[in-house]
Amino acid sequence: MYSDNLVHIWITLLGRPANKIASLLVENYGSLREAYLVKSYTDVTCEIRNNRLLCQRLMDESIKDRAARIYERVLEKGVKITHVFREDYPEDLKNIFDPPFVLYYYGKLPDKNTTLLSVVGSRKCSAYGRKVTYDMCFNIAKHGVGIVSGMAKGIDARAHVGCLDANGYTIAVLGGGPDNIYPLENEVIYYRIKENGLVLSEYPPGTMPLKHHFPARNRIIAGLGKGLLVCEAGKKSGAMITVNFAINEGRDIFSVPGNIDSSYSEGCNSLIKAGACIATSFIDVLEGLNLIEGRKIAGTVGWLNGLDKEEAMVADLIYKGVKIEDICSKTGLDSARVVAITTILEVKGILGRDRHGNLHVVI
Known part of the structure; x- marks a missing residue:
């Protein structure tokens, strides 16, 4: 059994970074296919022989057997594959440090004209954080941004649902194989994304979501977006790992105050x-990504x-010009x-604010 996909899976098992090994x-x-067909030491070039570990792995038939098993599971599960040399591989992701050599996925890869925004936050979040995330992502998606x-549970889940409802x-980037629903409480969200978006992973089907996978997958989340929106996160949140990846890749960072x-x-x-960039409205994000012009006061x-x-x-x-302090008496609501x-x-x-901090209605 031979196919280009099988060879590219095999490359990911030879070591890291897979892109450099492939090159x-x-x-x-001359080609990855010819490298795959190497059987004996006499077929190994002098340059490869100088890399003892790669030389050993190149001739290791058990690695090819493992690649074949993964490929069989890919076919069995109906998982799609792309790799870094293909045109459909996301361009922004291709240009990050250590891009995944192979991507396993369900759904549809983003086309070249799709603008993407990465959204992160804590699993443990407040009602405010959940609502803000949903509203932000709903409105951003309404403007054509993926x-x-x-x-994950918490902020991630609300980001996906807000987008889907709009x-x-x-795109859901998983820390296990694309066929592994984790956490299970997000099963409904998983199937909605699989049907209407993209479930993506650098890990082959059948891979469990191990703890050390998640920091690594965060570079993919950061790399796919033109910018990164942090909706609610504590100082030690895993979301801050994604922020560091995004900063290193030169992405704009948007943060919702709390x-x-x-x-x-x-x-x-x-x-x-x-x-x-402070994000008190989805408009702040769209403006920051240069997708809309400035705000207009309106009613x-x-x-x-x-x-x-x-x-x-x-x-x-x-809108009628009533001051905040007078709204309480007119509505019966307390100031908080x-x-x-x-x-x-x-x-x-x-609502938006003018340069003096006064609230006004916007569109």
């Missing part, structure tokens, strides 16, 4: 202090659609609730 083999044998995340395109007394928001607030017909009763009431009063509502309205893109 070295092509230089020495959402990339890791399908009929958008979303309660200064909440440990859930320590990471986001520290990123803002360090110079990340257009239908702009209250989709808001709950309290949100619509507060937004309408702000009004502040919470205005923050949510900013995230939804209903």
Whole structure:
């Protein structure tokens, strides 16, 4: 049994970085197929012989047997494959440090014209974080931007669902094989993404989601997006690993501010202090990615659609020029609730602030 996919799987088993190994083999044998057909030491070139470990692995038939078993499982599970030399391999990912040599996936790879935004945050998150993430990703997806995340519980899950509910395109980058649903509580989300987006992994089908896989997969999440949005994360959150990858790859970092007394928001607030773009609305992200022009003050017909009763009431009063302190007396809401509502309205893109910090309605 021989195929190009089998050979590319075999390359990933020879060592890392697989891209450099593949290039070295092509230089020495003219093609990966010819390298795969090497059987004995006499067939090994002098340059490869100087790399003792690679030389041994090149002739190791057990590695080819393992590649064949993986390929059989790929066929059995209906998993698709692309590799770094193919045109359909995501261009932005191809250009990162140590891009995955092979990608296993279900669904549809992004086309060249799709703009992607990576979204991360903590598994343990607040109700505020979940709502902000959903609203941000829903509205960003409505503007044609795809959402990339890791399908973990918490922020990741809300990012995917927000995008899917907006009929958008979303990519789940897994820490196990593409056929391994993890965590199981996100099974419904997994199948929605598989049907309408892309389930992606550098690990072959059947691979369990081991702990050390997740930091490695974070480079893929960071690499796929034009920018990275951190919705809610503590200082020691795994999301901060993805931030470091994104910074190293020159991606724009957007951070949603949170309660200064909440440990859930320590990471986001520290990123803002360090110079990340503050994201109080999805419009901040779209502007930062140069996808829309600046905001316009407005009160257009239908702009209250989709808001709950309290949100619509507060937004309408702000549009009419009522001050925050007077909104409490007019609505019967306490000040803390009004502040919470205005923050949510900013995230939804209903409210913005002028250069003096005053709230106004935007489109």
